[in-house]
Amino acid sequence: MFRFLLALLLSASPALSQGFAGLGTTAEGFAVPQPDPVFDFPSDHGPHPAYRIEWWYLTATLSGADGRDYGAQWTLFRSALAPETSQGWEAPQLFMGHAAVTTADAHYSAERLARGGIGQAGATAEPFEAWIDDWAMTSTAAEGADAYSALSLTARGDVFSYAMELQATGPLVFHGQDGYSVKSAEGQASYYYSQPFYEVTGILDLPDGPVEVTGTAWLDREWSSQPLSETQEGWDWFSLQFADGARLMGFGLRETGGSVYTSATWIEPDGATVAYPDGALRLTPLASVDVAGRTVPVEWRVELPDRELDITTRALNPQSWMDTSFAYWEGPIFFTGSHDGRGYLEMTGYE
Amino acid sequence: MLYSALQSLFSHWRRQPGQLAMLVLGLALATALWSGVQAINAEARASYDRAAQTLGQDSLPRLSRADGQPVPLSDYIALRRAGYLVSPVIAGEVRSTNARLRIQGIDPLTAPEAAQGPALDGGLDLAAFFTAPGLLLVSPGTAAGPLPPDLPRLVEADGIPPNAALTDISTAARLTGQTDPSFLLVAPEQPRGLPPLSEATDLVLSQPQETSDIARLTDSFHLNLTAFGLLSFAVGLFIVHAAIGLAFEQRRASFRTLRALGLPLRSLLTALALEISTIAVLSGLAGIALGYAIAAALMPGVAGTLRGLYGATVPGTLSFDPVWAISALVITLLGAAAATAQAMLRTARMPLLSPAQPRAWAQAAGRTIRSQGIAALVLFIASGLILQFGHGLVAGFAVLATLLVGAALMLPVFLTVLLNRVEKLTRAPFLQWVMADTRQQIPGLSLALMALLLALAANIGVSTMVGSFRGTFLGWLDQRLAAELYVGARDEEQAIALAEWLAPRSEAVLPIISTDVRLLDLPGEVFGMADHATYRDNWPLLSATPDAWDRLFAGEAVLINEQLFRREALALGQEIVITDDLTLPIAGVYSDYGNPSGQAIIGFDLFRALFPDAPLTRFAVRVPTEDAPDLASAIRETFDVPTELVRNQAQIKRFSIEVFEQTFRVTGALNVLTLGVAGLALLTSLLTLASLRLPQLAPVWAIGTPRKVLARTELARSILLAALTWALSLPVGLALAWVLLAVVNVEAFGWRLPMQVFPADWVKLLGLSLVAAVLAASLPSLRLARTPPARLLQVFSQER
Amino acid sequence: MVNSFLNIESVSKSYPGSDGPVSVLRGVDLSLAAGETLALTGESGSGKSTLLHLAAALDAPDSGSIRLDGVEFAGLGDSDRAALRREKIGLVFQQFNLVPSLTVAANISLQARLAGRHDADLSARLVERLGLNAVVDRYPEQLSGGQQQRVAIARALAARPALILADEPTGNLDEATGDTVLSLLLDLVAETNAGLLMVTHSTRLADRLSRRVHLSQGRIAMPASAA
Known part of the structure; x- marks a missing residue:
C-alpha cells in the first residue's frame, strides 16, 4: 500500500516524480510515527496533516440479490506537500479518491483528485466525514458511539455508482504494537488500525442496472511520513474473514533481492488480536495471469503455521485492475484449504 | 528537339539579363508581399489558437457568470460536491509600466486532459508548482522579453502563448489577487446518473467557440493586411505581365524562325510554358525567401500593432511552415500563368507569315478604353x-x-x-x-x-x-489625461494611507476603480468615477444629455464609450444592463481610442455599492503641473511603491504615443x-x-x-x-x-x-x-x- | 517528270484584299529533280515568294497539289509540316533570319539540332567554306549583312536538307558580295547533292542556275530555257 503515496504524488501529474525522489527515506519537517502510540478518538479518525501520507481504505465483499458475488472499494488518500494545513488554494494537502466495483466478469474503477483547503476534498473528525467531490464516507453512528461504528458510503464513476450503509459488529483493532506497525527490518513504520467487522447493505448501480447487495466490509486507517524502504518494490496485502467470525490481516513487502518482509494480525471474533512478526506468515504465489500487460499472481498459498492456517486463494475476477493514475490490483478473493471464506487482496509493484 | 528549342529560348534571357531580372523581380516581389502577409496572418492566427488551446478553450465548454464577474468559489465547490467534473481557471494579468503578462492559473488536479496543455508533461517540479511561491511556465520568447517585476520562478516550456504564463491556480490567485475562479472548464464526459448541468447551476454554459474573442476582434486587422497583400500581388503581376509581354514581343521573329526551321507550334508552346514555369518556380522560391524575410521583419511591428490595438499577444517571431511555402509557390505559378496567358495566346495565334516587325500590343486598344x-x-x-x-x-x-x-x-x-x-x-x-x-x-x-x-x-x-x-x-x-499624476498602491491598505497622505498635499485625489464585466454579452469594463471638475470640464464626451454629469454622479445614469455605443447601435437615453440587478440609461458617449472592448462609467458611490470587492488602489492626483515631479518623488520616498506605479501625465502620454x-x-x-x-x-x-x-x-x-x-x-x-x-x-x-x-x-x-x-x-x-x-x-x-x-x-x- | 523530287501541280492561291480576294497564283505547275537548281524570277507581286512559301509548307495552297519526295502536303498538320521542314528543307529567307540571342555557331547548328542530326564536322566544314571562322562566337547583330546571309546558308545546309529554298539570298548585299555568296551556295548545293529553288529578280543571277522559270501574274510565263 505504501507505493500509493508515490502514486498520490505521481498522479497529480504524469511528471511528478523528481521533486519527491527522496521521499522514501527522509521526512523533513514531517512528524514520524513513534512506538507505543496513544490514540485519541474521535480526533484520530480525522486527518493528520503533520504526517506526509494517510488513508481511509474500505473494501467490501458483497453478495447480490441476483445471487452473484461482488466486491467494492472506496479509498481516500491524503498526501501533504508540507506538514501544515490552511484554507484556500495554497493549502499543501492533496487528496486522491479511488473507487471500484468488481464482478466476476468486470471491474469498474474511478479516480478523483483534489486539493484540500477549498472544501472540494478533505476529512473531519467530528462529525466524521471523509470526502472528495460527491464521494463521501460519513459517520451515521449514534451519539456517544465510536464514529466508525456506522458509516454511509457513496462513490460515482463514469459508468457506475454505489451507496452503502455499514454497521460495525465489533470493536476497532490495532495492528503491530498497539497500532504501531513496522514495515521493514530498517524500522520504517506507520500508525495502523482497522474496523474489520462491518455488515453492509447497499445498492450498486452498474451498467446492467442496479443490484441490491449485502455483505461485509473492512476499513483500514493508516498514516505515516517515511513508510517505504528503498529496497522494497511492492506489496501483497490480504484481509480474510473466517466462518467463525475471526479475521486475518497479513501483508508481505517484497524486497528487491527476492526476500519478503511479512507481518500479520489475527483477529478473534471479539476483536482480541495477536500480532505476528516478520516470517510468521508465509505467502507463496501460485498461478499468474496477464493483467494489463503485466504478469500478476492471482492465486496464492497463505500459511500461518501458528494458527494451522494453510489456504489457497483465488480471485473473483483475476482482472481486478485499478486503471488509475497509479495502477494496482485490488479485488475480492475466495479461499479454500484448512479454512474456507472470502476476503480482499491488494497487490502493488508489479511492473 | 524540345531541349534545343528550350536552349534557344533561354539564350534570350542570357542576352537580356536586365529583362530576366525584371521578370524575376516582379514575380519574386508579388510572391514576397503576398506570401509575407499570409505568413504574418497565419502566425497571428496560430498564436490565437494556441492561446485558446492552452486552456482547452478550443474543445471544452465553460461555465461563467452572466455578468462576467468571477465564479464564487462556493459555486465551484457545490458543483464538484454534486459530482460534476468542472475545473476552475483563474485568468488575469500582471502589469508594469513596460510589460504585461497574462496569467492563466489552472488546477492540474481537476483539469480535463484537453486543458492541461503540453506544458505539464516532462520533468516539472510539481511540489514547487503547487506550493508558494510557485512556478510560471512561459515560452522562451516571453522569458527573454520584458516582464513585470516580482514574479515567481520562470520555467521555459513550449506551447505557451507569448506574454502569457501557465501556472497553478494557487499562484495565479496570489499574483492576481483573485480567489474566485474566472470561469470553470467542463469535462466532456460527466459521470453517469447526474441531472443536466443546466439544472444544477445558474452559471452560463458556453460551448467552445470556433474562433476566440481575440480572433474575432483582430479579423479586421488581418483583412486589412490581406487587402494590402493582394494589392501588392496585383501590382507585382503588372510587372510580370510587362516583362513577359516584352520578352514575347522581342522574340516574335525568333519564334517564327524556329517554326520555319521545323519546330512544331505545340513544341514551341510547351517550351515556352516550361521556360516560364522554371523562371516562376525559381522566382517564387526567391519570393518566398524574401516574403519570409519581410514577414519576419514586420512581425515585431505586427505584434506591436495587435498588442496596441487589441491587447492580443502574438510572438514577434515567425515560424516556417512548409504548407505556407508551397501555397505561396502555387500562387506564384498561377499569377505567372495569368500574366503569361495573353502572350501565349498571341503566340499560338501568330501566323507564320505575317510581316516580321513587331506590332505594339497597344495599338488596337482604342475601343477598350471606352x-x-x-x-x-x-x-x-x-x-x-x-x-x-x-x-x-x-x-x-x-x-x-x-x-x-x-x-x-x-x-x-x-x-x-x-x-x-x-x-x-x-x-x-x-x-x-x-x-x-x-x-x-x-x-x-x-x-x-x-x-x-x-x-x-x-x-x-x-x-x-x-x-x-x-x-x-x-x-x-x-483631454483624457487631465490629472497631473497617476498613482497606484500595492494593496488597498496602502492605498488608503496614500490617499490620506496625498489629500493635504494636492488639489484633489480622485479614485480610479474598475472591474471586468460583460456588457451586452461581450467582455467589457465598468469604471467608477468620482464627482470632480477634472471630469466635468475635460472628459472627451462626443454627445451627452444636458444633465449627464449630474445624473451620472447621482447614480442615475451611465456613460459609455463610443465603441460600445456604435457596436450595439445604442441611443442616448436607452437603458443598458450593468449587473444582473441594475439597468441604467445612457447619459453620454465618450471617445475611447485604442481600446477594443466596451466600457461604461458609473458614479463612484454606486460603483462601490455594486462591486464592494473591487480593490481601490489607483488615484489620479491634481497638483500644479510644476509640483508633479517633486510630489512623485516624495510618494516614492514615503511609500514603498514600485516606481512604475507612480507616473506623471507626460510619461503616460509618451507611452501612449509610442504604442x-x-x-x-x-x-x-x-x-x-x-x-x-x-x-x-x-x-x-x-x-x-x-x-x-x-x-x-x-x-x-x-x-x-x-x-x-x-x-x-x-x-x-x-x-x-x-x-x-x-x-x-x-x-x-x-x-x-x-x-x-x-x-x-x-x-x-x-x-x-x-x-x-x-x-x-x-x-x-x-x-x-x-x-x-x-x-x-x-x-x-x-x-x-x-x-x-x-x-x-x-x-x-x-x-x- | 516522274523522277522529279519536288512536284507542284496546278497550284492556286489567293489572299483576302480590301476589294475581295486577290489571286496570287493561278494554276502553277513546277517540278524539280533531285540535285537540280532552279531560279524563279518575276516582277514584284508576281507570286514567286508565295510559291516558295507554299513549297516550304509554310502556307497551304487553295487548290492543287504539292509533293516533296513523294509526300503530299495537303492534309498534313502543323507538326507534320514542321517535321517536313526541319528534316528535308533548308530555308534561306530574309524573313526567317537569325535568332539574335544565339551565337553564329549556335544559329548554324540550330536546325540540325532540332532535326536531331547535328554533325559537328559538317558544321565546321561549312564554317570553313563560308569563311565564318573568325565570327563563330559572335552574335548576329555584330555581323555584316553578307556575313549574316552566309550564316543563314550554313544553317540551311548544316541540317543536310534535300531541298534548299532561297528567297533573294543576295538581295541585301552589294553585287560583289552577292556573287561570292551565291557561288558558295551553288558549290555547297552541288557538293551535298541537294535541290535548290531560288527566287531572284536578277536574271544575271538566275542564269547561274541550271534552269530558270519566270512567273508573271501568278502563272508560269516562260518554261525552262538553259537546260
Missing part, C-alpha cells in the same frame, strides 16, 4: 450603393475595392480625354504629335499607370487616415513597399514600350527631329503621365481615406474620426512619383538617344 470607362462608372455606382446599403467590415472593404478598381479603370479614360483636349488646343505641330503619340501610348502604359494610381491612392488614403487618427488621438489624450506609432508602423512599411513595386511596374512598362516604339519614332526622326529631342520628349512624357496619375490619385486617395475613417474604422474599431488633410504629404508623394517616373523613363530615353541611326533605318527596310 468599355473601361463604362466599367469604371458601373463600379462607382456599385461603390455608392454598397456604401448606402451595405453593413459590416466586408462591405466597407467592398466599397474600397470598387472605388479603387473603378478609379484604376477610369485612369486611361481620364488621360485620353485630357490629352485630346490639349492636342486640340495646341497649334505647334511637334507638341500636337507629342500629345497624339502620348495618347496612343496610354493603352500600353495603362496597366503600369493603374498600378501607380493604386499605390498613390492607397498611400494618400492610408496616410490621411493615420494622420487624422494621430491628430485626434493626441487631442484626446490631452500608437508602433501600431501603424506596419501600415507605413507596406505603403512604401507598394509604392516601390508600382515604380518598378512603370519602369518595365516603359522599357517594353520603348522597344516597340521605334517604328513610331523613326519617321519623326527622319523628318528632322534629333534623337536627343526625342529622348527628352520621352522623359517629359513619362513625367507628364505620372503627374496626371498623381492628380487623379488625390481625389481617389481622399475618398479612400474617408471610407477608411467613416466606414472601415467604425466597423473594425468602433470609432469614427474626423478627417484631416495633409497637403504637404501630397506634395511629397508628387515628388516621389515624379522621381519614379524619371527613373523609369531615363533608361529607355537614354537608349533612344544612343540608338544608332542604322537601327532607326532598319525600321524602314523591314517595312514591307
Whole structure:
C-alpha cells in the first residue's frame, strides 16, 4: 500500500516524480510515527496533516440479490506537500479518491483528485466525514458511539455508482504494537488500525442496472511520513474473514533481492488480536495471469503455521485492475484449504 | 528537339539579363508581399489558437457568470460536491509600466486532459508548482522579453502563448489577487446518473467557440493586411505581365524562325510554358525567401500593432511552415500563368507569315478604353450603393475595392480625354504629335499607370487616415489625461494611507476603480468615477444629455464609450444592463481610442455599492503641473511603491504615443513597399514600350527631329503621365481615406474620426512619383538617344 | 517528270484584299529533280515568294497539289509540316533570319539540332567554306549583312536538307558580295547533292542556275530555257 503515496504524488501529474525522489527515506519537517502510540478518538479518525501520507481504505465483499458475488472499494488518500494545513488554494494537502466495483466478469474503477483547503476534498473528525467531490464516507453512528461504528458510503464513476450503509459488529483493532506497525527490518513504520467487522447493505448501480447487495466490509486507517524502504518494490496485502467470525490481516513487502518482509494480525471474533512478526506468515504465489500487460499472481498459498492456517486463494475476477493514475490490483478473493471464506487482496509493484 | 528549342529560348534571357531580372523581380516581389502577409496572418492566427488551446478553450465548454464577474468559489465547490467534473481557471494579468503578462492559473488536479496543455508533461517540479511561491511556465520568447517585476520562478516550456504564463491556480490567485475562479472548464464526459448541468447551476454554459474573442476582434486587422497583400500581388503581376509581354514581343521573329526551321507550334508552346514555369518556380522560391524575410521583419511591428490595438499577444517571431511555402509557390505559378496567358495566346495565334516587325500590343486598344470607362462608372455606382446599403467590415472593404478598381479603370479614360483636349488646343505641330503619340501610348502604359494610381491612392488614403487618427488621438489624450499624476498602491491598505497622505498635499485625489464585466454579452469594463471638475470640464464626451454629469454622479445614469455605443447601435437615453440587478440609461458617449472592448462609467458611490470587492488602489492626483515631479518623488520616498506605479501625465502620454506609432508602423512599411513595386511596374512598362516604339519614332526622326529631342520628349512624357496619375490619385486617395475613417474604422474599431488633410504629404508623394517616373523613363530615353541611326533605318527596310 | 523530287501541280492561291480576294497564283505547275537548281524570277507581286512559301509548307495552297519526295502536303498538320521542314528543307529567307540571342555557331547548328542530326564536322566544314571562322562566337547583330546571309546558308545546309529554298539570298548585299555568296551556295548545293529553288529578280543571277522559270501574274510565263 505504501507505493500509493508515490502514486498520490505521481498522479497529480504524469511528471511528478523528481521533486519527491527522496521521499522514501527522509521526512523533513514531517512528524514520524513513534512506538507505543496513544490514540485519541474521535480526533484520530480525522486527518493528520503533520504526517506526509494517510488513508481511509474500505473494501467490501458483497453478495447480490441476483445471487452473484461482488466486491467494492472506496479509498481516500491524503498526501501533504508540507506538514501544515490552511484554507484556500495554497493549502499543501492533496487528496486522491479511488473507487471500484468488481464482478466476476468486470471491474469498474474511478479516480478523483483534489486539493484540500477549498472544501472540494478533505476529512473531519467530528462529525466524521471523509470526502472528495460527491464521494463521501460519513459517520451515521449514534451519539456517544465510536464514529466508525456506522458509516454511509457513496462513490460515482463514469459508468457506475454505489451507496452503502455499514454497521460495525465489533470493536476497532490495532495492528503491530498497539497500532504501531513496522514495515521493514530498517524500522520504517506507520500508525495502523482497522474496523474489520462491518455488515453492509447497499445498492450498486452498474451498467446492467442496479443490484441490491449485502455483505461485509473492512476499513483500514493508516498514516505515516517515511513508510517505504528503498529496497522494497511492492506489496501483497490480504484481509480474510473466517466462518467463525475471526479475521486475518497479513501483508508481505517484497524486497528487491527476492526476500519478503511479512507481518500479520489475527483477529478473534471479539476483536482480541495477536500480532505476528516478520516470517510468521508465509505467502507463496501460485498461478499468474496477464493483467494489463503485466504478469500478476492471482492465486496464492497463505500459511500461518501458528494458527494451522494453510489456504489457497483465488480471485473473483483475476482482472481486478485499478486503471488509475497509479495502477494496482485490488479485488475480492475466495479461499479454500484448512479454512474456507472470502476476503480482499491488494497487490502493488508489479511492473 | 524540345531541349534545343528550350536552349534557344533561354539564350534570350542570357542576352537580356536586365529583362530576366525584371521578370524575376516582379514575380519574386508579388510572391514576397503576398506570401509575407499570409505568413504574418497565419502566425497571428496560430498564436490565437494556441492561446485558446492552452486552456482547452478550443474543445471544452465553460461555465461563467452572466455578468462576467468571477465564479464564487462556493459555486465551484457545490458543483464538484454534486459530482460534476468542472475545473476552475483563474485568468488575469500582471502589469508594469513596460510589460504585461497574462496569467492563466489552472488546477492540474481537476483539469480535463484537453486543458492541461503540453506544458505539464516532462520533468516539472510539481511540489514547487503547487506550493508558494510557485512556478510560471512561459515560452522562451516571453522569458527573454520584458516582464513585470516580482514574479515567481520562470520555467521555459513550449506551447505557451507569448506574454502569457501557465501556472497553478494557487499562484495565479496570489499574483492576481483573485480567489474566485474566472470561469470553470467542463469535462466532456460527466459521470453517469447526474441531472443536466443546466439544472444544477445558474452559471452560463458556453460551448467552445470556433474562433476566440481575440480572433474575432483582430479579423479586421488581418483583412486589412490581406487587402494590402493582394494589392501588392496585383501590382507585382503588372510587372510580370510587362516583362513577359516584352520578352514575347522581342522574340516574335525568333519564334517564327524556329517554326520555319521545323519546330512544331505545340513544341514551341510547351517550351515556352516550361521556360516560364522554371523562371516562376525559381522566382517564387526567391519570393518566398524574401516574403519570409519581410514577414519576419514586420512581425515585431505586427505584434506591436495587435498588442496596441487589441491587447492580443502574438510572438514577434515567425515560424516556417512548409504548407505556407508551397501555397505561396502555387500562387506564384498561377499569377505567372495569368500574366503569361495573353502572350501565349498571341503566340499560338501568330501566323507564320505575317510581316516580321513587331506590332505594339497597344495599338488596337482604342475601343477598350471606352468599355473601361463604362466599367469604371458601373463600379462607382456599385461603390455608392454598397456604401448606402451595405453593413459590416466586408462591405466597407467592398466599397474600397470598387472605388479603387473603378478609379484604376477610369485612369486611361481620364488621360485620353485630357490629352485630346490639349492636342486640340495646341497649334505647334511637334507638341500636337507629342500629345497624339502620348495618347496612343496610354493603352500600353495603362496597366503600369493603374498600378501607380493604386499605390498613390492607397498611400494618400492610408496616410490621411493615420494622420487624422494621430491628430485626434493626441487631442484626446490631452483631454483624457487631465490629472497631473497617476498613482497606484500595492494593496488597498496602502492605498488608503496614500490617499490620506496625498489629500493635504494636492488639489484633489480622485479614485480610479474598475472591474471586468460583460456588457451586452461581450467582455467589457465598468469604471467608477468620482464627482470632480477634472471630469466635468475635460472628459472627451462626443454627445451627452444636458444633465449627464449630474445624473451620472447621482447614480442615475451611465456613460459609455463610443465603441460600445456604435457596436450595439445604442441611443442616448436607452437603458443598458450593468449587473444582473441594475439597468441604467445612457447619459453620454465618450471617445475611447485604442481600446477594443466596451466600457461604461458609473458614479463612484454606486460603483462601490455594486462591486464592494473591487480593490481601490489607483488615484489620479491634481497638483500644479510644476509640483508633479517633486510630489512623485516624495510618494516614492514615503511609500514603498514600485516606481512604475507612480507616473506623471507626460510619461503616460509618451507611452501612449509610442504604442500608437508602433501600431501603424506596419501600415507605413507596406505603403512604401507598394509604392516601390508600382515604380518598378512603370519602369518595365516603359522599357517594353520603348522597344516597340521605334517604328513610331523613326519617321519623326527622319523628318528632322534629333534623337536627343526625342529622348527628352520621352522623359517629359513619362513625367507628364505620372503627374496626371498623381492628380487623379488625390481625389481617389481622399475618398479612400474617408471610407477608411467613416466606414472601415467604425466597423473594425468602433470609432469614427474626423478627417484631416495633409497637403504637404501630397506634395511629397508628387515628388516621389515624379522621381519614379524619371527613373523609369531615363533608361529607355537614354537608349533612344544612343540608338544608332542604322537601327532607326532598319525600321524602314523591314517595312514591307 | 516522274523522277522529279519536288512536284507542284496546278497550284492556286489567293489572299483576302480590301476589294475581295486577290489571286496570287493561278494554276502553277513546277517540278524539280533531285540535285537540280532552279531560279524563279518575276516582277514584284508576281507570286514567286508565295510559291516558295507554299513549297516550304509554310502556307497551304487553295487548290492543287504539292509533293516533296513523294509526300503530299495537303492534309498534313502543323507538326507534320514542321517535321517536313526541319528534316528535308533548308530555308534561306530574309524573313526567317537569325535568332539574335544565339551565337553564329549556335544559329548554324540550330536546325540540325532540332532535326536531331547535328554533325559537328559538317558544321565546321561549312564554317570553313563560308569563311565564318573568325565570327563563330559572335552574335548576329555584330555581323555584316553578307556575313549574316552566309550564316543563314550554313544553317540551311548544316541540317543536310534535300531541298534548299532561297528567297533573294543576295538581295541585301552589294553585287560583289552577292556573287561570292551565291557561288558558295551553288558549290555547297552541288557538293551535298541537294535541290535548290531560288527566287531572284536578277536574271544575271538566275542564269547561274541550271534552269530558270519566270512567273508573271501568278502563272508560269516562260518554261525552262538553259537546260
